[in-house]
Amino acid sequence: MDKKERAICDECGSEFLKESSHMINLCPECAHYLYGYTNCKHIFENGKCIYCYWNGSESNYIKWLKNN
Numbered sequence: 001m002d003k004k005e006r007a008i009c010d011e012c013g014s015e016f017l018k019e020s021s022h023m024i025n026l027c028p029e030c031a032h033y034l035y036g037y038t039n040c041k042h043i044f045e046n047g048k049c050i051y052c053y054w055n056g057s058e059s060n061y062i063k064w065l066k067n068n
């Protein structure tokens, strides 16, 4: 059991590691696309990033941003 604090991203609904993100309520991925913060260099293992715990979820809005 690790004691690292986790939170749920308001935008994509994925769990993420609080200390990995600049925003308290957004995962590094969403904080990057919504606010321009540095993104995590995600490395996926067992369905989530080993650094930030993001599970690859994307809201429709984030998908739209990435395609524009």
Ligand SMILES: [Zn+2]
Binding pocket: 009, 010, 011, 012, 013, 014, 026, 027, 028, 029, 030, 031
């Ligand atoms: Zn997110």
Ligand SMILES: [Zn+2]
Binding pocket: 028, 040, 041, 042, 043, 049, 050, 051, 052, 053, 054
């Ligand atoms: Zn990551």
